[in-house]
Amino acid sequence: MDNQQNQQRIKSLYKMLLEMATGNLAFRVELNGSGDELDQLAMMLNEVAEKMQEVISKYEFKNQPYDYSTNQNTTKQSDSELIQKVLDYILNHLEEPLPTTKELSKMFGTNEFTLKDSFRNNVKTSIYQFYNDERLKKAQFLIQKTAIPLKEIALMCGFNDYPNFYKAFKKRYNFPPSEVKREKENDNQ
Numbered sequence: 001m002d003n004q005q006n007q008q009r010i011k012s013l014y015k016m017l018l019e020m021a022t023g024n025l026a027f028r029v030e031l032n033g034s035g036d037e038l039d040q041l042a043m044m045l046n047e048v049a050e051k052m053q054e055v056i057s058k059y060e061f062k063n064q065p066y067d068y069s070t071n072q073n074t075t076k077q078s079d080s081e082l083i084q085k086v087l088d089y090i091l092n093h094l095e096e097p098l099p100t101t102k103e104l105s106k107m108f109g110t111n112e113f114t115l116k117d118s119f120r121n122n123v124k125t126s127i128y129q130f131y132n133d134e135r136l137k138k139a140q141f142l143i144q145k146t147a148i149p150l151k152e153i154a155l156m157c158g159f160n161d162y163p164n165f166y167k168a169f170k171k172r173y174n175f176p177p178s179e180v181k182r183e184k185e186n187d188n189q
Contacts, residue, residue: 009038016045019091021141025053026088082108083122086115090131094138095158098131136172139165143180150177 012029019027028049029042085108090098104127105112119127139157142148148156154165169177 006038009042013038013041013045016042016049018141020045020049020052025049026092079118080122082110082115083118086119086127087123087130090127091134094131094135095156097158098128101127132168133172135159136169139169139177140173140180143177150181153177 009029009032016027016029019025026049028046031039031042031046033039086104089104089107099107101112101116105115108115110118116127119130123130125133135157139153142153142156143150146153150165151162154162157165159165159168166176173180
């Protein structure tokens with residue numbers, strides 16, 4: 001395997017670590033079957049993400065309201081499975097434009113009303129607001145933890161241009177992204 005392919009594999013491993021750090025446990029790194037140390041590391045990271053998903057879903061399911069008259073959780077398992085799939089999809093595609101709710105409902109085999117209603121009941125926000133909040137959280141994390149230029153972070157987080165990113169970031173956090181970058185640089189000195 002050449003050096004360029006190994007560098008690409010290392011970038012994929014870094015991306016998975018970043019995704020896990022920002023709460024996206026659905027992202028996986030593909031194994032190439034070589035059995036080398038990068039493949040072994042990818043397998044371990046995939047296993048950690050799967051185990052974390054299992055633990056989180058176990059605790060989230062326990063916290064669902066319980067209807068004692070029917071001996072069942074009041075949130076349908078199919079609804080929570082649907083919402084988890086939608087959440088995973090959104091978190092894995094933050095750098096892409098969000099499909100419409102009509103397109104999402106087709107992708108996940110439900111109708112638009114059910115998708116929007118289930119999402120709001122389970123996540124306590126709209127699909128678009130969740131998508132936007134997650135993009136901004138990822139951006140803030142990247143600004144604080146990396147030396148990537150702000151314009152590149154904006155693109156990595158799905159914003160078409162820097163001015164839109166700047167406005168959304170400032171609206172969400174009450175300060176511009178450049179201030180976070182400056183604070184990080186001052187802390188490193």
